Amino acid sequence: QKEVEQDPGPLSVPEGAIVSLNCTYSNSAFQYFMWYRQYSRKGPELLMYTYSSGNKEDGRFTAQVDKSSKYISLFIRDSQPSDSATYLCALGGSYIPTFGRGTSLIVHP
């Protein structure tokens, strides 16, 4: 079992939809949780990070962490075609960060 599991997709949604992206993990030692967006042929860009269970909101993005279930989510409201990218979760603690393989999101007009 991989430490971090993430469905590669692709996930295709219409413009304006609410998108839910998820990762599960097995190592309870992970203490911080991050979401990156990676456009084709670009490096990852940090979207959000959080240390605790619960929700954290930033504009159209909401990160949710459930440590008891070892499950993290990223919600995107009012999705736009410009949100089309690969979304990577990354988890860490006193260890180096471990990335999921990414979920490819396609938002079509």
Next chain:
Amino acid sequence: DAGVTQSPTHLIKTRGQQVTLRCSPKSGHDTVSWYQQALGQGPQFIFQYYEEEERQRGNFPDRFSGHQFPNYSSELNVNALLLGDSALYLCASSPTSGFSSYNEQFFGPGTRLTVL
């Protein structure tokens, strides 16, 4: 601010050769981390440099080595290239080292290495 820059953009090598990739960190950042991203996979941590020393290392063989210069720029060297080394190599810089650096890092666009 140019952000994190990497060179070259693309590189083609043959098995057994050696390669050097370069990274200039974002202005104000003194810590550089290197990652390998195979096609369809997430980035895998190779190592982190701070104060010109390797501070942390991931599960990569000694064929992967690095260097950090006094101006904080960094090089990644890979010796005896294998076909499996073909990947996007990402450099990330941060204003701190260690534990807290990973949630403050900015990535460069990467160098795509193809080994034939």
